[in-house]
Amino acid sequence: MTSFTALEKVSIALIVIALFFILRSIFRAVYTFAIGPLINKVDFKSKGKWALVTGATDGIGKEYARQLAAKGCDIVLVSRSLDKLNAVAEEIEKDFKVQTKVVQADFSSEDIYDNIKTNIEGLEIGTLVNNVGISYDYPEYFLDVPDWDNKFKALLNVNIVSMTRMTHMVLPDMVKRGKGVVINIASGTGVIPSPFLGMYVGTKAYVIKLTDCLRIEYADKGIIFQSVNPGYVLSNMSGLKRETFFSPSAKKFVRSALSLVGTASDTAGYFPHYLLFNTILFAKDMVGTLSEWVVARSMLNVRRRYLKKYKKQ
Numbered sequence: 001m002t003s004f005t006a007l008e009k010v011s012i013a014l015i016v017i018a019l020f021f022i023l024r025s026i027f028r029a030v031y032t033f034a035i036g037p038l039i040n041k042v043d044f045k046s047k048g049k050w051a052l053v054t055g056a057t058d059g060i061g062k063e064y065a066r067q068l069a070a071k072g073c074d075i076v077l078v079s080r081s082l083d084k085l086n087a088v089a090e091e092i093e094k095d096f097k098v099q100t101k102v103v104q105a106d107f108s109s110e111d112i113y114d115n116i117k118t119n120i121e122g123l124e125i126g127t128l129v130n131n132v133g134i135s136y137d138y139p140e141y142f143l144d145v146p147d148w149d150n151k152f153k154a155l156l157n158v159n160i161v162s163m164t165r166m167t168h169m170v171l172p173d174m175v176k177r178g179k180g181v182v183i184n185i186a187s188g189t190g191v192i193p194s195p196f197l198g199m200y201v202g203t204k205a206y207v208i209k210l211t212d213c214l215r216i217e218y219a220d221k222g223i224i225f226q227s228v229n230p231g232y233v234l235s236n237m238s239g240l241k242r243e244t245f246f247s248p249s250a251k252k253f254v255r256s257a258l259s260l261v262g263t264a265s266d267t268a269g270y271f272p273h274y275l276l277f278n279t280i281l282f283a284k285d286m287v288g289t290l291s292e293w294v295v296a297r298s299m300l301n302v303r304r305r306y307l308k309k310y311k312k313q
Contacts, residue, residue, distance in 0.1 A: 048126015055132030059235030
């Protein structure tokens with residue numbers, strides 16, 4: 001009969017625990033991205049006739065508007081540029097034969113919400129997508145962010161105040177009807193180490209945490225809450241022009257993220273981003289400050305290239 005030393009028993013136990021966590025992670029990934037979307041499909045139109053999307057004229061926001069329209073929802077488009085709003089509304093009506101309504105609003109301002117509320121009065125809004133957001137122009141030290149006061153105020157108003165106020169505006173009618181979907185677009189930077197983007201990251205962490213709190217508070221009211229934490233996606237904000245495995249088109253990203261509504265309440269939205277973030281977090285757990293140093297060096301390289309290019313102009 002084989003006997004094991006204490007060290008061997010500890011080693012076997014650690015291997016078993018490691019295998020358990022690996023298998024659990026694999027199961028979660030398979031369920032989230034393969035099984036869940038098949039069995040937890042959400043009929044967005046049944047949640048309410050209209051879907052409202054902020055920051056709806058470009059990138060991820062525009063794709064949410066288009067793909068919700070493809071699912072039969074009429075669309076309220078809220079954004080800053082009236083010309084772009086009208087162009088996107090015309091495009092959506094032509095492509096999907098649904099109604100649209102445009103509301104011009106600059107979310108960097110705080111005095112826009114009475115006007116938005118007036119414009120959506122009486123509309124049965126079943127889905128709200130809080131997408132509007134701004135970031136830094138480039139990674140920078142906290143004290144050296146250009147135009148610090150205005151940038152800080154804009155980050156708060158656009159990234160925090162907008163989603164809080166819009167949710168507060170739309171949620172009461174959802175609660176009365178006992179159904180609705182609120183999707184808040186956060187960022188993967190709110191999950192992984194992201195130095196040199198401090199104030200932006202802080203606003204996105206707020207989005208993630210508030211969404212989770214509301215999910216728990218309204219769990220028995222029939223409201224689905226989801227925070228989506230993307231990595232790089234082709235958009236005006238990211239500045240990327242070429243699609244890669246880790247940098248999908250907005251269309252591909254939104255198709256994936258929408259399929260996860262009802263399955264995942266806090267999600268990267270796209271499997272390669274999920275894989276990337278979990279790899280980074282695993283590295284952080286394993287090697288601690290070394291992984292943070294690598295991320296910091298990467299951010300500083302982006303900063304250096306941006307400043308070098310800017311100074312040449």
